[in-house]
Amino acid sequence: xxxxxxxxxxxxxxxxxxxxxxxxxxxxxxxxxxxxxxxxxxxxxxxxxxxxxxxxxxxxxxxxxxxxxxxxxxxxxxxxxxxxxxxxxxxxxxxxxxxxxxxxxxxxxxxxxxxxxxxxxxxxxxxxxxxxxxxxxxxxxxxxxxxxxxxxxxxxxxxxxxxxxxxxxxxxxxxxxxxxxxxxxxxxxxxxxxxxxxxxxxxxxxxxxxxxxxxxxxxxxxxxxxxxxxxxxxxxxxxx
Numbered sequence: 715x716x717x718x719x720x721x722x723x724x725x726x727x728x729x730x731x732x733x734x735x736x737x738x739x740x741x742x743x744x745x746x747x748x749x750x751x752x753x754x755x756x757x758x759x760x761x762x763x764x765x766x767x768x769x770x771x772x773x774x775x776x777x778x779x780x781x782x783x784x785x786x787x788x789x790x791x792x793x794x795x796x797x798x799x800x801x802x803x804x805x806x807x808x809x810x811x812x813x814x815x816x817x818x819x820x821x822x823x824x825x826x827x828x829x830x831x832x833x834x835x836x837x838x839x840x841x842x843x844x845x846x847x848x849x850x851x852x853x854x855x856x857x858x859x860x861x862x863x864x865x866x867x868x869x870x871x872x873x874x875x876x877x878x879x880x881x882x883x884x885x886x887x888x889x890x891x892x893x894x895x896x897x898x899x900x901x902x903x904x905x906x907x908x909x910x911x912x913x914x915x916x917x918x919x920x921x922x923x924x925x926x927x928x929x930x931x932x933x934x935x936x937x938x939x940x941x942x943x944x945x946x947x948x949x950x951x952x953x954x
Contacts, residue, residue, distance in 0.1 A: 715748035716943035717819070721828070721908025722932035724794065726758035727769040735937045735952060737776045743939065744780055753908045753930060754792025754813070754828030759871060761863035762856050763801035774805040781807030790815070792828045793839075793909065796847060797856070816900055820945055825900045829907030829929070832888040832896065838877065839886075887912065897925055904928070906940065913938060913949055 725733050744750045756773075781787050787808035789798060803810055814827035834840060845851055855863065887910050896905060897920055904926045913931030917924065928947055931938040937952035 715746070716941045717749045717751065718744055718747045719751045719753060719826075719906055719930060719940040719942070720933075720938075721753035721930040722755045722792070722911060723752075723937075724755055724758040724933060725769070725773055727767065729758075729934075730769075732933050732937070733769060733773060735933070737772065739937065739939070739952060740776045740780050744785060745783055747785055749786045749788065750780065751788045751826065752790065752808075753826060753906065754790045754830075755794045755908065756789065756792070756798075757795045759864075759867040760795035760797050760802075761867050762797055762860065763799045763805075764860055774802070777806035777808060790826065790828050793830045793843065797852060814896070814900070816902060819904070819942060822904060822945075823900070823902040824904040824906060825896060825902045827896075827905070827907045829888065829909035832892045832907065833886060833909065834889045834892045836886050886910065893927060894920060906930070908932070915947060915949065 720739075723732060723736055725736060727733075740750075757770075777787055787806065789803075789808050789810050790813045791798060791810070798810065800810075802808075811826070814825050814831070817824050817826055830839070830843065846855075855866075858866075888907075893905065897903075902925075903923065906928045908930040910929060911932040911934075912929050914929050916927040916929070918927075919925070926947070928940060928949075930940055931949070931951075936954060939950055939952070941948045941950055
């Protein structure tokens with residue numbers, strides 16, 4: 715059986731077609747998998763596990779059907795949904811993993827990460843990331859009323875769009891040296907990540923050893939997923 719990986723779905727009530735595609739994916743491809751890994755940004759924004767919107771309920775129910783059917787589901791925090799917590803896991807039957815995490819895939823050490831920590835050239839983002847990932851900031855934010863959190867998240871998304879439009883593209887991609895350091899520090903031969911929205915499989919030699927970096931695609935316009943089975947990786951697109 716195959717293990718499936720997805721990232722950067724950015725599910726939101728404003729894009730119902732993406733939610734429908736994801737729910738169909740859960741009921742078909744994922745339902746036949748050995749496991750599903752969601753490498754961050756499942757949601758366009760997640761302001762707390764007390765989000766009981768109709769959209770959130772449908773997505774959580776779809777994930778619960780998957781896990782109740784015997785398919786383990788693992789989540790990593792992304793830059794849009796780093797507030798996913800224990801109550802979300804209880805609703806979905808999934809499990810949160812630390813980011814990054816090293817997994818053994820058929821004996822090959824593989825680093826799994828959202829990928830934003832590798833984009834070290836984007837200094838404003840990295841500074842923001844260092845603030846919002848602290849337990850103190852998250853505790854104070856989650857203490858705010860839900861509607862206030864939603865308002866602040868909307869403003870943050872607008873700011874993110876402006877930042878993206880003003881930033882040179884290479885700055886928002888992974889830094890090659892940071893990637894090499896990650897391979898060496900984790901002692902892995904494969905890295906799987908999302909975040910950059912630049913899907914592809916990059917194979918090269920590092921310190922005389924063949925390595926592979928796999929980037930997952932975003933679901934803004936085209937749903938896609940990574941299949942790992944019997945030592946082989948394949949990026950696949952879903953029908954539009």
